[in-house]
Amino acid sequence: MENFKMIAKTFFGFEEILAKELQILGAQKVEQGVRMVSFVGDKGFMYKANLALRTALKILKPIYYFKATNEQSLYKGISGIDWSEHLNSNRTFVIDTTVHSDYFKHSQFVSQKCKDAIVDQFRSKTGARPSIDKDYPDLRINIHIDRDQVSVALDTSGNSLHQRGYRIATNIAPINEVLAAGMLLLSGWDGQGHFLDPMCGSGTILAEAAMIACNIPANLNRREFAFEKWNDWDNDLFDQIVDSLLKKVREFHYTIQGYDKAPSAVLKAKDNIRNANLDEYVSITEKNFFDTEKATQGPLHMVFNPPYGERLDIEMERFYKNIGDTLKQGYPNTNAWFITANIEALKYVGLRPSRKIKLFNGSLEARLVKYEMYEGSKKAKFAQAD
Incomplete structure (x- = not known):
């Protein structure tokens, strides 16, 4: 299996302990940023990171980078990705956008433009188009714009990883x-x-x-991860990773x-x-x-x-x-x-x-x-x- 870069998002102040967690798990090229740590691993490690990391909120898989200073270059950049590798026309998707840029002021506008580029690509190739589902999408796409730098990532986690799955009852002010x-x-x-x-x-x-x-792996009780709906989902590999983590319980x-x-x-x-x-x-x-x-x-x-x-x-x-x-x-x-x-x-x-x-x-x-x-x-x- 080939290795690729991933980004684990976290809270301010946890970057160092998240980097340490990743190193102990066996990640390669671990680098701290602000509220995030980047690392390299394969598909099995992507499953492992989602299951075992205690201080990660999300694991993103970047798939494309480009420059954009207006809506035309944004549309063109998103159209430059072959979306059929990640989506089918009968599936659903949603786009989460964060923007820190003078060229783009509104994240919703960016999401809309990127959605148009993806939908138009499918329509011109197949005559059909995937639809948007904000609650239970088959694919969650993450767009991050910093000045003129656009990074496109797939959200491997889905709902934030703090939603472990064990907490059914909460008080007035429960801690994350x-x-x-x-x-x-x-x-x-x-x-x-x-x-x-x-x-x-x-x-x-x-x-x-x-x-x-x-x-015990932090997200063992969680019901689902976003990668379970991906085209390349490997159930056997996932079960293998769960078993290997459970063998380390002490x-x-x-x-x-x-x-x-x-x-x-x-x-x-x-x-x-x-x-x-x-x-x-x-x-x-x-x-x-x-x-x-x-x-x-x-x-x-x-x-x-x-x-x-x-x-x-x-x-x-x-x-x-x-x-x-x-x-x-x-x-x-x-x-x-x-x-x-x-x-x-x-x-x-x-x-x-x-x-x-x-x-x-x-x-x-x-x-x-x-x-x-x-x-x-x-x-x-x-x-x-x-």
């Missing part, structure tokens, strides 16, 4: 699965210890933590626990964990974190997504002070990480973070912060080190 996986990987979580999400909501961080710990010898004080959240989280077939690894209890103490021996790895006050009405100052007090009083020998878009509220935690990483939660600029809680006092720890 790719964001959850990226936070866990940035925090250094590798399954070699106990894990706690003390404000687990609908259980997304717990599910992603369990899949990382056991090396044992997990610690605990993964989730707390939430809302009974409805606990029920939803349990449903989602069961749906992901992860209930043998994860236990969820109805508890208010602020009334708890560390329940396990040895080091504890904690990652959570506390409310920001954006969609949930809470008293910020007191809430964040409680986080700091609970960690200080009840959680020795713990690495506690959480994400917040309420950067002001971090002042009230009353602890100095040892790391701060800039991320985005949706459109909100956020910080992923780390607090290291030592066994005994910090002074005593450093005195022993001397």
Whole structure:
């Protein structure tokens, strides 16, 4: 099978961990960009990347590049591709366009022009034409225009890869699965210890933590990928790739626990964990974190997504002070990480973070912060080190 270039899209701040994921999977020529990483592999690797990457939102397969400064040159460029290699006249397609250009102002106009070029090509060759289907197309085409550079790619994934397929029930402000996986990987979580999400909501961080710990492919529960409708879809090869990934699943010898004080959240989280077939690894209890103490021996790895006050009405100052007090009083020998878009509220935690990483939660600029809680006092720890 021949190799080709692909592009994995991701969130700001995850480029480095996505590049590392790709290298571990066996990608060639891995190069980081902004919110994306390019790499080279064959068709089997394209299937593997969609199944296994935790921090990718989409995998695109570029098929053509050209220059365009007006609608005529755009139409001509798109007409220069032999679309019968990718589509038949009785199939459906859709075009997603992003534009950063003075020559083209509106992405919808670009999509329309490109659609015309594709449809006209089929009509002149066969007398019939493929139609547009925005919801369930047979082919998703991605057009990206940067100044006068047009790149045309096929979307191998379809719906964003954060839609893993296990989450059926959600709360008011659920965290995106790719964001959850990226936070866990940035925090250094590798399954070699106990894990706690003390404000687990609908259980997304717990599910992603369990899949990382056991090396279960991120998108194993997903119903479909766009490449399954392609002309060159190879079902046997896909099954082979799934089998090879499942052979790498590993044992997990610690605990993964989730707390939430809302009974409805606990029920939803349990449903989602069961749906992901992860209930043998994860236990969820109805508890208010602020009334708890560390329940396990040895080091504890904690990652959570506390409310920001954006969609949930809470008293910020007191809430964040409680986080700091609970960690200080009840959680020795713990690495506690959480994400917040309420950067002001971090002042009230009353602890100095040892790391701060800039991320985005949706459109909100956020910080992923780390607090290291030592066994005994910090002074005593450093005195022993001397």
